[in-house]
Amino acid sequence: MKINKKISELRRLMLSEGISAYLVPMKNNFLDSDLRPNEKRIKFLSNFSGSAGILFIGIENNSIFVDGRYTTQAKIEVDEYNIEVNVFNFQSQIDWLKANLKDNSIIGFDPKIHSYDEVVKFRNGLKDKKITLKPLNYNLVDRISKYSPNQRIFDIVHHKKEYCGIEFKYKLDQIRSKYMKTSDIAIFCQDKEFISWLLNLRCYKKKYTPSVPAIAIITHRCCYIYLDKELTNPKLLDFGISPIKICDINLFGEHLSESMNGVKSILLDKKYISYFYFNKFLELSMQISELPNLSIHLAIKNNVEIEGMIEANIQDGSAICKLLYWIKSNIDNPNIDEVTITKKSTEVRKFNNRDYLGPSFPAIVGLNENSAIIHYSASRKTNKFIHNKGILLIDSGGQYKFGTTDITRTIAIGNPSKMMKELYTITLKAHIALANIKFNNNFSGRDLDLIAREVITKFGYNYNHGTGHGVGSVLSVHEGPQSISPMDNNKYFDEGMVFSNEPGIYLENKFGIRIENLMLLKKEKDMTIEENLYFEIISFAPLDKDLIDKELLDATEIEWINQYHVRVREKIIPQIGGDTVYWINKITSEI
Structure with missing residues (x-):
């Protein structure tokens, strides 16, 4: 399918959803750019093969924003007749949306691949034109893409102490001691690098980055690891008598009440939690407090x-x-x-x-x-x-x-x-x-x-x-x-x-x-x-x-x-x- 045909198909879906623009980030469900082939949505729509950027598809105009590493590459790969190439910074994105959308327009987005903090910034930057953002229940690009999800299963293994130096139990104790002063506090983490480090887990056969695709909730009594079991094999894991529980990431919402039992306050990083997961905690009327930069530990x-x-x-x-x-x-x-x-x-x-x-x-x-x-x-x-x-x-x-x-x-x-x-x-x-x-x-x-x-x-x-x-x-x-x-x-x-x-x-x-x-x-x-x-x-x-x-x-x-x-x-x-x-x-x- 040619680029202009793909964009036309996407616009047809946009009209059915009542939106005037759609945001396509270079991110996956873990808010990073460690993408599987079916997650390379920007490349699918624009032919841009870099690892950082965001694409705006409008009913009339389109623009891709890339950082300085990719400006030359984007000009070579992207057909500027269909998609305008701009240098990445947040204010330039806001300015482009204001210039290309009418007042009271609605922008659609996939809540699983945008952080809560990012969505709030977009809303604040566009509120003077009464432009609003609408989370959609499905990804529009995936509806027109011919890619099927990558079904290769990665074995999760314990990263040996001779390589990591410290037992995961000690790391967990240190994190709990530093941040969780009372038993009714929990930590949510969507950073798979931190989770892999914390629990000494790796996917050695995973391409480029051997981190485990997981999110976690840490309470005083248990650490819940949420995995997509269609993509990973946790059967090789043995945590001994440690209170580690492996859960299905696709059942996160249904399981959340159980893992939050007895918890009144959740600590999280608003820059590193998707809009989707943040709202799951709001639905429980949970007290939410900021916990930035957990990754400084690793x-x-x-x-x-x-x-x-x-x-x-x-x-x-x-x-x-x-x-x-x-x-x-x-x-x-x-x-x-x-x-x-x-x-x-x-x-x-x-x-x-x-x-x-x-x-x-x-x-x-x-x-x-x-x-x-x-x-x-x-x-x-x-x-x-x-x-x-x-x-x-x-x-x-x-x-x-x-x-x-x-x-x-x-x-x-x-x-x-x-x-x-x-x-x-x-x-x-x-x-x-x-x-x-x-x-x-x-x-x-x-x-x-x-x-x-x-x-x-x-x-x-x-x-x-x-x-x-x-x-x-x-x-x-x-x-x-x-x-x-x-x-x-x-x-x-x-x-x-x-x-x-x-x-x-x-x-x-x-x-x-x-x-x-x-x-x-x-x-x-x-x-x-x-x-x-x-x-x-x-x-x-x-x-x-x-x-x-x-x-x-x-x-x-x-x-x-x-x-x-x-x-x-x-x-x-x-x-x-x-x-x-x-x-x-x-x-x-x-x-």
Whole structure:
């Protein structure tokens, strides 16, 4: 079915519901973007394949809103004759709806895939035009989509203590002790990352993110886990004598009175509860109190998790070194292209490694102008062969039983131009600036982002994404609430967190450069030091010396590069052998 035909079909359903617009978010029933094929509703309607955005379908006009990572990609993938492309921010969405809808219009939405907080914001932003929002009992896109729900069943397993470090009983006791002061208080959580961490559960065979698709209610006497039993197999679970009860998520409403027996107050995060579930608690006349950012608990890794993250990155670095050496050895091979390298990035990780579970996200492999598309995905239509020479960007990661990785290397294929070397070195200077920073708890995500971004803006460039994100432990490679972003005024920084450091420069239709390592946040033991927080790099793969312009570096930066390459040799060479060792020694020699 063509795009315009799909939209026409959707509009027919909209008219039958008496609505003038329909909201289509990039979210599932757990309010995240870890989507199954039948949940990729924006792609179905617009052909946009990115992982963040929201689509508005009106009776006359349509618009998709994407963030800075996807503006170039959206313009390529979306037919702007049918769907207008705009940059994502909430006020621009409100302005578009006001401009394209009449007073007293009604907007329809699926209450299971929009948070309560989001719906309230839309209502408040549109009330001056008397535009209202109407929750619908079914998803309109699903009615016209030919996709059938993915029936693959994922086995849920216990994440062993040797990987997670702490028993789930202890975590539950800590959460109850901190937040539930009386026996009539309960916690509702729709964040499957938090639930997977809390109960030490994983779906190892689940693609990219091994978190368990579940919601939970925690009371003083029991922890209720709600699962879709058509998608998951909880039979493998044995919680011993612990009061853990597994329930059918499709019977949540019918079961709620039982789980809330004796509970007068429910704690929840209005930003992370769907409009649907929030109203279920309202129907019980429950006292509702705000409990934001439970996920901060899993962001702070314990010693076992930290050791696992470091080991995962060492194993991952060994695989990346083999990949880079293979590419550099085949730059004239006419059969090597972006798709081949994407597959190879998984093969080198998987080879002889029983602890490797799979990629942590779809690999980004782009040559020349494709590398300027921040979240590019190689396809038959866009695929490039590396013998054409230029700049190659590889952003990939892995899930291991004991940790999660994410690393980006930009390398020269052939002889780089002066501009390529200049922009690579500027990006590297920004990366080093953040890696070297010492700071305290008064710093926000915006403050840290500026450390790297200012280096690049001084040379007249910028980048349309944050400088860093949190990384989970055998969970999502993009972990919140902590981030290093110009949009983040929060101060979520504590010892044991893991962040990416990934500044970049992108010249549309030419080439893009990004350098990314993961960093462990550590704290000085000397309590008299005011700036007591600092980062330790835990990713290990060579930087491309062919792209470094030494004249642009100061002595501190040169020392950092040389010392980093010493650590790469120390960590990686014992893991590998053959010609790759000679190549690593050569490419990591002093500059």
